[in-house]
Amino acid sequence: MTDLRICHLYPEHLNIYADRGNIAVLRYRCERRDIAFAVRGCGPGDPLPEADLYYLGGGQDRDQVAVAGDLVARSGDLRAAVDGGAAVLAVCGGYQLLGHGYRGHAGDDMPGTGLVDLVTEAGPTRMIGNIAIRCELDPGRPRTVVGFENHAGRTHLGEGVEPLGQVLHGHGNNGADGGEGVRTGRVLGTYIHGPLLPKNPWLADWLVGASLERRHGTVALDPLDDALESEAHRVAERIAAAG
Amino acid sequence: MIPFPAKVAAARAAAGLSRRAGAGGGTSLPGKLLLRIAPDAVTRLSSRLAGGVIALSATNGKTTTAKMLASMLEPEHRLCRNAAGANLASGVASALIGCRHAELGVFEVDEAALEELAPALRPRVLGLGNLFRDQLDRYGELELVAARWRRISDGPWRIVRNADDPLVAALPAGAGSLSYGIDDPAVALPELPHAADSKWCAACGERLHYDAVYLGHLGAWRCPACGNARPPLDVAATSVRFDGLAGTDITVATPLGARRVRMPLPGLYNVYNALAAVAMACAAGGVPLGRMAAGLEAFGPAFGRFERVATGAGEAVLVLSKNPAGANEVIRTLAHDPAPKRLVVALNDRIADGRDVSWIWDVDFELLAPGVESVVTSGTRAAEMAMRLKYAGVDPDVMRVEPDLAAALDTAVAAGDGPAYVLTTYTAMLELRGALTRRGVVPPYWEAA
Structure with a gap:
């Protein structure tokens, strides 16, 4: 039987924006298609479980700092997992931890894993509001992602690193270059929560497909009834456009 | 000076002017x-x-x-x-x-x-x-x-x-x-x-x-x-x-x-x-x-806190539910009465509600699902609320999406006997009260408190 294994990193610390909603959506969309679903938590000091998808959410500043060192110590293991075909989804604070680190205003610097070539620095104001972006994860198939952003960090991608999408409405990575999030291979990072996946079921399915490839190759995913999801997406996009 | x-x-x-102008x-x-x-x-x-x-x-x-x-x-x-x-x-x-x-x-x-x-x-x-x-x-x-x-x-x-x-x-x-x-x-x-x-x-x-x-x-x-x-x-x-x-x-x-x-x-x-x-x-x-x-x-509930109100056609219990801890307690409290309930769940995302509606995923609507007879979701994020309830295990066949608050309330009240329970964010409750006040069935909120 096809099965998907998820590792939820620091579920006790990084969960501020209802991150369990993302996990619930992945579970629902797998189980509806008879794909067995298993999620394992990994806290500070725990051995890193083998998984098809590693999930990192956002936390309060204090909680984020509390786990940053532990995560950085696992950078090699995470890199090996990604090289072995595992996918990563990192949201908000988790997204910042994917990069080289966070430069705070005064002494509140935070190290990063360096898994992706990006860096974040504290900005003078928080970027808060509804957001919509346009992505093209599969060439020739543009889609939108909708949600909410709330971050003080300004994230800058390294030379040649692609954002997850282009901002239609909202701030994005830094409010200046029009990019939002990051995508390299099967590694996704984004400031968009809401949570991210419920209103963007196509992205949830993309992640399920990308994660399954490691052990199961290309798996055809039957369509599900997404009438409510589509309506919620449409309303959120309209609200984001209204500013 | x-x-x-x-x-x-x-x-x-x-x-006085504000009140006479109907502005609140x-x-x-x-x-x-x-x-x-x-x-x-x-x-x-x-x-x-x-x-x-x-x-x-x-x-x-x-x-x-x-x-x-x-x-x-x-x-x-x-x-x-x-x-x-x-x-x-x-x-x-x-x-x-x-x-x-x-x-x-x-x-x-x-x-x-x-x-x-x-x-x-x-x-x-x-x-x-x-x-x-x-x-x-x-x-x-x-x-x-x-x-x-x-x-x-x-x-x-x-x-x-x-x-x-x-x-x-x-x-x-x-x-x-x-x-x-x-x-x-x-x-x-x-x-x-x-x-x-x-x-x-x-x-x-x-x-x-x-x-x-x-x-x-x-x-x-x-x-x-x-x-x-x-x-x-x-x-x-x-x-x-x-x-x-x-x-x-x-x-x-x-x-x-x-x-x-x-x-x-x-x-x-x-x-x-x-x-x-x-x-x-x-x-x-x-x-x-x-x-x-x-x-x-001798205490009577503060307005919108398990408050019984007439709707014109029946009765509703207004229950303010505006953040995860509060909403989880409301759900735990509703479970004290095991009878299946007709619900309105109203989610607004105006400034006073918080524009970010992520919090509904931190609410254990899963515990509510078994006690649901029917649900009408409403408010500016009505469809999103219905989607959340779907993932919580509420049968989509007993759910309706009606963004208009008064229409949602009337639908729920008309669907059976006994009161409909209305779980609502802050501005949705004020809007709903406003609609009921215009019908002349509840006093305005600044007098009800």
Whole structure:
């Protein structure tokens, strides 16, 4: 039987924006298609479980700092997992931890894993509001992602690193270059929560497909009834456009 | 220069105009006007209250707690209150403008506004209740709210604090402070809920151990590493017994003695509200235990808190549900009555609700699903709410999406006998009340409080 294994990193610390909603959506969309679903938590000091998808959410500043060192110590293991075909989804604070680190205003610097070539620095104001972006994860198939952003960090991608999408409405990575999030291979990072996946079921399915490839190759995913999801997406996009 | 009394009179006149123009009860506007021309108005007006001020703040329970305290004090005192829940500086100033002959102030204060309002009101007693995650886009992280409170908790006032909340218990409190909490493991939860906010020791960062979890992260906590623990309780509830949605019996132990009380309100969060009110009355002094008990027993729900209202065609129970901890308690309380229910779940994303609706995923709607007969979702994010309920296990066949609030209510009421239960965010409740007021079946909100 096809099965998907998820590792939820620091579920006790990084969960501020209802991150369990993302996990619930992945579970629902797998189980509806008879794909067995298993999620394992990994806290500070725990051995890193083998998984098809590693999930990192956002936390309060204090909680984020509390786990940053532990995560950085696992950078090699995470890199090996990604090289072995595992996918990563990192949201908000988790997204910042994917990069080289966070430069705070005064002494509140935070190290990063360096898994992706990006860096974040504290900005003078928080970027808060509804957001919509346009992505093209599969060439020739543009889609939108909708949600909410709330971050003080300004994230800058390294030379040649692609954002997850282009901002239609909202701030994005830094409010200046029009990019939002990051995508390299099967590694996704984004400031968009809401949570991210419920209103963007196509992205949830993309992640399920990308994660399954490691052990199961290309798996055809039957369509599900997404009438409510589509309506919620449409309303959120309209609200984001209204500013 | 315009003298202060003339400024107050002008602001008072504006309240009357606002009300006559149908623009609302003037619960914020006159204060906003007055503060613009007299920034120290809150201090000047509140210092005229001969009996002083009692102020309180919390994430959840402010309006109910203030109303309970008023119910204890009202027979003996003429009170000035911001009863309709307008709890920013403008709302407190409006209340002060509106009561010329009061002698004692009882004010609820927004948790983010407390840092500004406590020094302005200079309360005799300051109640600090729970801190839960709420409207992250507006308040910021919980730690930031706690930091604001830390800057004012050690002031020239008697602190009354919720000892069951580790974050609140960690605040500095001067001499004469009182601590309250629940002491009845029989009503404890089996474990800390997933949405618990403050599970780490404020002193050393170690994971807290709970001998009993009562609500969210509230309980009998202690740190296994540094010995930090819940302070001894000056006011405690023991022997809690729920009588469905009809009421709750508790024994309240206070420095004045213990008393068995029957409250006509459901839910453990109302036990916390009652304890806060009793402890503040104890700290204020001069209120006999019998008066406190009578105040709790005669209490009617604050508006929108399990409040029964006529809809024209039937009856509804309005239940404010605006953040994860509050909504989870509402769901736990609804489960006290196992009969299947017809629900309206209304989700707005206006500024006063919090524009970020992520929080609905931290609410355990999964526990609600088995008790649902039918649901109409409504509000600006009606479809999103329906989607959340689908993932919680509510059968999509018994759900309808109706963004118009009054239409949603009518649909739910017409679908069967008995009241429809309306779980709603703050602005959705005000809009719904507005619709029912225009039908002439409920009084306007500034009179209902």
